[in-house]
Amino acid sequence: MQRPDLLDPSEVAALGDLAVTARWMVDGFLAGLHRSPRRGSSVEFAGHRAYQAGDDLRHLDWRIAARGDRLVVKEFEAETNLRAMIVVDVSRSMAWSGDSSRITKVEYARRLAASLALLLLRQRDAVGVIAFDDAAQAVVPPRAHRNHWRRIVSALSSDGGAPASRAAAALDHAARLLRRSGLIVLISDLLADDDLPAAVRACRARGHDLLLLHIMDPAEVDFPFSAEAVFVDPETEAGVPAVPSEVRSAYAGTVARVLEEWAETAAAVGADHVLVTTTEPFGLALRTAFARRERLP
Amino acid sequence: MTFLTPAWLLLSLAAAIPIAIHLLRRRIGTRVELPTARYLARAEAEHSRELRLRNILLMLLRAGAIVLIAAAAARPFAPVPGGARAPGAIAIVVDNTMSSAAVSGGVPVLDELRAAARVPLERLAPSDRAWLITADGVVHSGPGEALLVRLDSIRPVAGRGDLPRALALADAAVQGSGLPGEIALVTDAQASQWNEPLALPRARLAIYAAGSAAPANRAVVEATPEPLRWTGGSGALNIAFLSPDSALYRITIAGETVLRGVAEPDGRIRAPVVTTTRGWFAGTVETERDELPLDDVRHFAAFAGALPAVAVTAGAGTYAATAVATLADRGRVQRGTQIHVLSADNAIQLPALIAAPLDPVRAVAANRALERAGIPWRFGDRMFDSVTARADSAFFGGALPPEVFVRYRLTSLAGDTAVAIETLASVNGEPWMVAGDGYVLLASALDPAHSALPVSAAFIPWLERMLSHRLTSDAIGVIQAQTGDTIRLPPWADGVEAVAAAAHRRVAFDVPAVHFLTRNGVRAGAIVVNPPRRESLLERITVETLRQRFTAAAVTATSDVQAFDRALLSTRGRREITGWVLLLAGALIVAEMIVRTLQGRTLRPDRLSAAGRRPPAASG
Numbered sequence: 001m002q003r004p005d006l007l008d009p010s011e012v013a014a015l016g017d018l019a020v021t022a023r024w025m026v027d028g029f030l031a032g033l034h035r036s037p038r039r040g041s042s043v044e045f046a047g048h049r050a051y052q053a054g055d056d057l058r059h060l061d062w063r064i065a066a067r068g069d070r071l072v073v074k075e076f077e078a079e080t081n082l083r084a085m086i087v088v089d090v091s092r093s094m095a096w097s098g099d100s101s102r103i104t105k106v107e108y109a110r111r112l113a114a115s116l117a118l119l120l121l122r123q124r125d126a127v128g129v130i131a132f133d134d135a136a137q138a139v140v141p142p143r144a145h146r147n148h149w150r151r152i153v154s155a156l157s158s159d160g161g162a163p164a165s166r167a168a169a170a171l172d173h174a175a176r177l178l179r180r181s182g183l184i185v186l187i188s189d190l191l192a193d194d195d196l197p198a199a200v201r202a203c204r205a206r207g208h209d210l211l212l213l214h215i216m217d218p219a220e221v222d223f224p225f226s227a228e229a230v231f232v233d234p235e236t237e238a239g240v241p242a243v244p245s246e247v248r249s250a251y252a253g254t255v256a257r258v259l260e261e262w263a264e265t266a267a268a269v270g271a272d273h274v275l276v277t278t279t280e281p282f283g284l285a286l287r288t289a290f291a292r293r294e295r296l297p
Numbered sequence: 298m299t300f301l302t303p304a305w306l307l308l309s310l311a312a313a314i315p316i317a318i319h320l321l322r323r324r325i326g327t328r329v330e331l332p333t334a335r336y337l338a339r340a341e342a343e344h345s346r347e348l349r350l351r352n353i354l355l356m357l358l359r360a361g362a363i364v365l366i367a368a369a370a371a372r373p374f375a376p377v378p379g380g381a382r383a384p385g386a387i388a389i390v391v392d393n394t395m396s397s398a399a400v401s402g403g404v405p406v407l408d409e410l411r412a413a414a415r416v417p418l419e420r421l422a423p424s425d426r427a428w429l430i431t432a433d434g435v436v437h438s439g440p441g442e443a444l445l446v447r448l449d450s451i452r453p454v455a456g457r458g459d460l461p462r463a464l465a466l467a468d469a470a471v472q473g474s475g476l477p478g479e480i481a482l483v484t485d486a487q488a489s490q491w492n493e494p495l496a497l498p499r500a501r502l503a504i505y506a507a508g509s510a511a512p513a514n515r516a517v518v519e520a521t522p523e524p525l526r527w528t529g530g531s532g533a534l535n536i537a538f539l540s541p542d543s544a545l546y547r548i549t550i551a552g553e554t555v556l557r558g559v560a561e562p563d564g565r566i567r568a569p570v571v572t573t574t575r576g577w578f579a580g581t582v583e584t585e586r587d588e589l590p591l592d593d594v595r596h597f598a599a600f601a602g603a604l605p606a607v608a609v610t611a612g613a614g615t616y617a618a619t620a621v622a623t624l625a626d627r628g629r630v631q632r633g634t635q636i637h638v639l640s641a642d643n644a645i646q647l648p649a650l651i652a653a654p655l656d657p658v659r660a661v662a663a664n665r666a667l668e669r670a671g672i673p674w675r676f677g678d679r680m681f682d683s684v685t686a687r688a689d690s691a692f693f694g695g696a697l698p699p700e701v702f703v704r705y706r707l708t709s710l711a712g713d714t715a716v717a718i719e720t721l722a723s724v725n726g727e728p729w730m731v732a733g734d735g736y737v738l739l740a741s742a743l744d745p746a747h748s749a750l751p752v753s754a755a756f757i758p759w760l761e762r763m764l765s766h767r768l769t770s771d772a773i774g775v776i777q778a779q780t781g782d783t784i785r786l787p788p789w790a791d792g793v794e795a796v797a798a799a800a801h802r803r804v805a806f807d808v809p810a811v812h813f814l815t816r817n818g819v820r821a822g823a824i825v826v827n828p829p830r831r832e833s834l835l836e837r838i839t840v841e842t843l844r845q846r847f848t849a850a851a852v853t854a855t856s857d858v859q860a861f862d863r864a865l866l867s868t869r870g871r872r873e874i875t876g877w878v879l880l881l882a883g884a885l886i887v888a889e890m891i892v893r894t895l896q897g898r899t900l901r902p903d904r905l906s907a908a909g910r911r912p913p914a915a916s917g
Contacts, residue, residue, distance in 0.1 A: 093332035105332075191332055220333045229327040233334040240338045245893060246348060247340055254340035255333070 005029040005115075005283030012282065013103045013111060019153045022114035026122065029115070029286050047145070048072040082125040082183055083142045085174035088113045089167060089188030089215075090160025091133035093235050097278070098219020105215045108278045109187040110156045112213070115282055116185060116289050117152045128177055129155045132170035133162035134193075141177050163235040167192035168199030181207040185289055189215050190262060191235070197265045210271035211292050213285060214262060218277050223251045300371040303851050308367035315359035351892065358889040365882035369875045372477070384424035386478030387865070388467035389414050389444075391451055392460060394432045395780075395832040396487045398453035399589040401509035410483040411448055413505040416862050417481055418445050426474045430467050432458025433781065433807070438470070455591050455809055456780030457829045460484070461495055468500045479503055481865060485511070488838045489831040496848040503864040504847075506840050508856035515540040516592035516833035520582040522599035523567070524629060525775060526765035530572055532599060536582050537565045539592075539833050550580040560584075575601050577820040579811035591809075592833040598775055598811045598823035605764050606633020612640030613652060614743045616751035620760050629761050636768045638760075640742065645670035647735035648768040650760075653705050655742040660705065667738075674731060674738055676705035686729055686748075688722035696755035698722060703747040704729055704740040719788060734789075737763050766822075774822045776814075779829045780807055790814035790822060 005025040012021050048061060051071035059073040094106035113129065120127045121144065128142035129152050138155035140148075167188055174184050184203055190196065190212070203210050218224075225231075225244040232239045259275055266273035272292060276285045300306065331337065341348065391414055397407040414429075421427050421441030429437040429444045433454050437447045464480065471478040479501035484490070486506040519537035538544045538560045548556040550572045560566055572578070578601060583594045607630045609618045617638050624630040637649040641663035645651060647670060654663050657679055664675045686698040693699075707728045721737070722730035729740045741747035750756055766773050778784050786793070786802040793804055794813040806812065806826040814822035838846075844854035853864040 096330065096332050189332060191335070216333075220331070220336075223337075225329060227327060229329040231329050231331040231334045231337050234330050234332055236335075238334060238338070239328070240334050240341065242337055242341065246351065247337065247344075250340040250344040250348065251337055254336045254343065258336060 005286060006281045009108055009111070009278060009280070009282055010101060010103050013107055018110060018114050018157060019149075021111055022118050022153070025111075025115045025282050025286070026118045029119065029283055029290075030122065048074060082120070082123070083128075083178050083180065084120050084125055084183040084185065085128045085130065085142060085178055086113045086117055087130045087132065087167075087170050087174045087184060087186045087188070088156060089133070089165055089170075089186075090131045090137060090158070091165035091191075091235065092161045092163045093165060093189055093191045093233070094215070095161055096217065096234065098217040098224070102217065102278055105189055105217055105278055106160065108276075109213075109215050112276075112282055112285050113185075113187050114153055114156050115286055117156075118149060119286060119290060121146065121149055121152075126182075127152065128174070130170050130174050130177075131155055131158050131160060132166060133160040134164035134166050135162070136170060136173055139173065139177070142182070163237075165192045165235065166194050167196045168194040171196070171199040171203055175203050175206050175208055178208060181209070183209045183211065183292070185211045185213060187213045187215060189220075193235075200265060200271055201269050204269040204271060209292070210266070210269070211289060212262065212266055212271060212273040213289070214259070214273060214275045216275060216277055218279055221252075221255060221277060223248050300368070300373050300851070302370070302372050305370035305372075306367055308370055309364045311367070312360040312363040315356050315363070318356075355889060355892055358885050358892065362882045362885040362889065365878050365885065369878040369882065373874050373878055375874050384422070384426075384476050386426040386471045386474040386476040387417050387421075387481060388428040388430060388470045388478070389417060389481045389483065390430045390432075390460065390463045390467050391448070392432055392458075392482070392484035392487075392490070393451050393453050394458040394460070394487070394490060395453055395455055395591050395828050396485055396490070396589065396835055398591050399485075399512050399514065399835055401507075401512045401588065404509065406485045406507050406509065407451070407453055409507050409509055410485065410505070411451070413483045413858055413861055414448055414481070415445065416858065417865050418448065426470075426476060426478070428467065428470045430463045430470075432460050432463055434459055434462055434466065436466055436470070453591065454781065455807060455828050456782075457490070457832050458781065460490060461493075464495065464497060468497050472499055479865065481505070481861075483507075484843075485835075486837040486840070486843045487511075487832075487834070488836045489834045491838055491843055491846050494846050494848065498848065498850065500849045501851045502847055502849045502853070503861060504840075504843060504852070504854035505858070505861040506837075506843055506854060506856050511835040511837045512588040513541045514589050514592070514833055514835045515542075515544055515584055515587045516589070517546070517582045517584050517595035518592070518830045518833055519565075520580075520595040520597040520827075522597055524761060524765060525599055526605075526629075526769075527570075527572070527599055527601040528604045528628065530574075530601060532570055532572075532601070534568045534570055534580075534582065534597065535565070536560070536568055536595075538584065539563060539830075540584070544584045547583045548580065549583070550574055551578050555580075572601060577813055577823060579813075579823070589833070589835065592828050594809065595827050596809055596811050596825055598813070598825050600766075604629065604631040605769055606631050606635035607764055608632070608634045608637050610637065610639035610643050612643045612654070613638045613650075614640070614655065614751070616745070616756070617650075617652070617743045617760075620751075620757050621764075623757055624761055624764070630764055636764055638764075641666055641676070641738070645672070645736075649735070650737045650739075650763055650768060652739045652743045653741050653747070655744050655747070670736070672733065672736055672738065673709055673711040675708045675710065676740070677708045678706045680704050680706055680724075682725070684724050686722045686724050688730070692721060693753075693755040693759055696753065699748050699750040699753050699755070701729060701741055701748045703742075707731060707738070707740045732767060732789075735768070737767055773814075773816070776822070776824045778806070778824055778826045780809055780826055781805065782826075784824055786814070787822070790816055793824065794820065 005028040015021055051073050055073045061072050061074050064072050088109050090106050095104050097104040117127045124144055126142035126144040129140045130136055131138040137160050138158040140151050140155045200210060228243045230239040230241045262273045274288050391410055393407055399406050418441050427444055429447050431451055467480045481503050483505045516539040518539050521535045523533045523535055540562050542562050544560045546558055546560055547554055548570060551574055555570055555572060556568055579598050581594050581596055586593050607621050609621045621638060637646050639649055640654050641651045642654040642659035645666050653676060654660060660676050667674060681703055683700055683702055685700050688698050701724045704724060719731050719733050720728045721732050731738050743751050745752050773789050783803050783805045792815050794815055809827050812824045813820045840854045840856050844852050855861050
């Protein structure tokens with residue numbers, strides 16, 4: 001049976017909601033790595049829960065037990081090596097698919113973000129999420145405990161679709177939430193309306209590690225259209241009349257140059273830029289992000 | 298390059314379609330949502346010059362292909378070195394009308410036209426079809442050598458010919474051959490010949506117009522005896538000359554000169570003539586021979602004999618009596634009982650000029666008299682209207698026919714055939730003046746109350762012709778004809794002297810002359826054949842004016858033999874190059890497809906991986 005993280009994203013999306021499919025993919029991904037979750041070298045008190053048979057008695061909170069008949073155990077959060085923020089673009093340009101049989105860019109981004117967040121949480125990393133369009137629609141500060149996953153899923157399910165993309169502002173917000181150095185993963189089509197390259201440089205100047213997952217639909221890469229038409233930007237409503245057969249080559253060249261520019265911008269500050277099309281299995285993008293995380297000290 | 302069917306060149310207007318599309322393409326209506334439209338705008342801005350040049354190249358290739366396809370449909374011909382010439386067809390029409398006999402600069406015009414006609418004939422190949430057609434409609438076909446012999450034997454006709462018909466025959470021959478072909482017309486461009494437009498919509502026409510100047514011409518254009526019946530051996534001739542200067546003339550009767558004189562330039566004279574000849578005679582009026590001799594002689598015919606003796610009964614009316622008295626005073630008739638002028642209600646003695654009774658009460662008596670006289674007509678209902686009679690143009694001496702106010706409807710007892718043959722004048726399509734053996738019957742009285750005839754200027758001349766000719770047995774009438782005309786014999790004539798019996802009583806004469814009509818074996822009239830006056834007018838129209846007279850698939854006209862030679866396609870070393878043109882059009886179409894598809898290539902995501910700099914996957 002093929003690993004779920006290597007299935008076609010459209011097939012995966014059809015199998016369940018965000019949380020279910022994220023767990024499924026992460027399980028498959030980790031199984032592929034043949035590794036068990038990393039354990040922290042030290043712990044921090046994270047909270048109480050009811051005693052269950054089999055719990056380590058050393059973790060029993062005797063003071064609470066002495067006050068009453070209630071038995072509770074202490075939960076500890078492993079001290080993480082990583083604090084990460086996943087910044088997801090949910091603007092109107094992301095809610096597009098070049099083919100009705102493919103998932104939209106935003107659906108791909110949400111599932112990728114959810115999977116990545118769960119993967120990092122399994123690694124005992126603190127993970128937060130910002131979903132943005134022309135403003136931050138949902139903000140979840142980075143935490144490492146297991147219950148934090150539900151908040152992340154809820155944030156990623158928030159509505160978006162505004163006709164503008166303020167990625168730079170979202171990056172800046174994510175950098176401030178991390179407080180100390182961490183990993184910021186931006187999942188976006190990079191069709192931002194503010195100065196994103198400057199925000200990238202600012203993030204790195206603050207000492208954060210940065211991974212740009214550039215989401216594109218294959219139609220945005222190939223320009224497979226055949227009929228003459230006016231091609232309209234859904235965010236700016238700007239229209240460009242064109243005959244596809246005449247401009248296809250020039251368009252492809254421009255896309256290649258845009259990708260080169262982003263790669264150069266990222267490389268210049270030590271960040272990474274990776275093109276991810278919505279037909280690529282989620283596992284490939286997860287591997288890229290996980291590899292980035294593993295390189296961190 | 299020339300084209301066999303140039304009308305197809307209009308198809309090249311379709312080349313405007315790709316041009317219009319190129320200019321209008323920015324008004325595209327379909328909207329497609331594309332988040333990366335900004336990349337498209339950037340691509341167009343960065344490659345605007347290349348895109349513009351490419352679009353222009355595509356537009357030119359498409360328009361060029363359309364133009365070449367249209368040119369191919371028009372069947373182009375061009376000089377192609379080497380190889381055999383494709384078979385063709387050519388019909389050469391030679392204008393050998395009378396004017397071609399004129400001599401200009403010492404060279405007969407017909408010789409100049411022959412030289413031009415020789416050009417295509419000398420280049421005919423065995424696979425070619427060719428015809429030689431003259432102005433009188435004679436068609437010769439055959440190989441080039443035979444047609445050259447025919448060409449040398451062509452002589453001018455003594456008349457105007459029928460060049461439009463000759464051209465129609467040429468067109469039918471070329472179209473019927475199934476080969477690419479044309480008509481070559483060689484003509485002197487005479488203005489009186491080419492004064493009407495002519496349409497040959499399917500034909501390619503190459504015209505050679507004689508380059509020599511039209512010579513001045515002297516001609517006798519009219520010679521009319523007055524009266525037709527000369528009495529006492531004398532009469533007169535009304536003669537008209539066409540001459541740039543004074544003209545010497547000579548009048549002959551029966552071959553003998555009877556008068557000489559000098560006429561003013563373009564003069565008209567009335568020459569008194571005396572002759573001892575009796576009965577019908579032929580004569581000529583001749584002027585000095587010049588560059589066009591065929592019109593220097595004009596024929597005429599007249600009758601010399603006794604005056605008709607005419608009796609007018611009281612019932613004929615005062616107008617008839619006065620007119621006969623006038624004719625008697627002029628010496629055109631004499632009193633007697635040879636011919637009677639009377640009202641139909643009187644006893645009828647033939648020969649007679651019979652008028653309807655003025656009093657309608659006398660109509661019954663008139664019919665009884667007609668019956669007793671053996672005249673197969675009867676007076677019917679009285680008709681009242683004001684209608685102009687209709688008759689042959691010369692019947693009333695060139696004057697307008699009279700108005701008729703009252704008439705009897707004439708009924709023939711001899712059937713419709715008699716009505717058609719012997720009707721001299723009609724009113725509202727019904728006989729009004731009829732004639733038969735020894736009678737002329739008028740359906741109105743000779744009174745102004747019935748018709749304007751008795752008070753018109755044509756009355757006395759008409760009466761004289763009826764009394765001197767129609768009602769005599771020996772000098773009934775003269776028919777004026779032009780060379781080439783087909784003449785229908787009048788009912789009172791049973792043949793033409795010295796001419797075999799004509800089929801369907803029709804005769805045609807190609808040579809000017811006088812031919813006597815016989816009745817019961819005796820001369821009773823004449824057919825006088827002369828060249829048409831218009832053929833003596835040698836003025837020419839310009840080459841351009843001549844070209845504009847024709848509507849054809851293609852028309853060229855020139856006075857230069859070399860240019861005429863170049864204009865001829867069928868017999869020149871040119872070949873149809875439709876295949877080559879289509880090949881070139883195909884090459885443009887292939888080039889358009891290549892240019893279009895070269896721009897259609899796309900970059901795949903894997904080719905973008907280097908640009909996206911995907912980092913290596915983490916090891917497991």
